[in-house]
Amino acid sequence: MVKLVLWDIDHTLMATRGLGGELWGEAFEQVTGVAMRQQAPVTGSTERVILRETARLHDVPYSDGLFTRFADALGALHVRRAAELRERGHALPGAAAVLAALDERGIRQSVVTGNVRQAAEVKLSVFGLDTYLRMDEGAYAQDGETRPELLREALARSGTTATEAVFLGDTPADVAGGREAGIRVVGVATGRTTAADLGVAGAEVVLSGLSDVGHALGAICE
Structure with a gap:
């Protein structure tokens, strides 16, 4: 689960x-x-x-x-x-809805990002996405150089095992990092990498985006 x-x-x-x-x-x-x-x-x-x-x-x-x-x-x-x-950027379609739906199910959420923490907090807060995220349980650029390092740090901070977690990202590096850390990866093809390439990289499931909330929840919670 x-x-x-x-x-x-x-x-x-x-x-x-x-x-x-x-x-x-x-x-x-x-x-x-x-x-x-x-x-x-x-x-x-x-x-x-x-x-x-x-x-x-x-x-x-x-x-x-x-x-x-x-x-x-x-x-x-x-x-x-x-x-x-806030004026120039935007939350991606469905992002807030998926975060809210997971929160309603009682599933804890945080971030693993190459951003420095303060920048990450500002980015998320200006679009209201931080409401659903336990920022203290995440991992940031200050915590390491590689995705596996950051993912392991987030697991330690949250007291969660790799088999109990899911990681969503849009790059082959995200997929590779999750696989190395033993975490199931859901690829989201909303960046520069195609859905096909995320699949080739090893994502267990690939979403074209988050706008279909039901489909996204199914992929995350399967």
């Missing part, structure tokens, strides 16, 4: 419509003093890895201290521009 549902955020529950990249570049320049010319690949990665690789592209020395300053700067920028995020 499913006791815990873990959600990826970007392109699974919501989209920022380009604002996320703008804030990222601004935070990078704030903490390094270097204007960002190129960002390392972000799909399926975590902020810590993205920052390290982006710093390398700009010949900027990376350290844990740099990541801490970057995380603080990025979180503060999300807080400052939350109203703009």
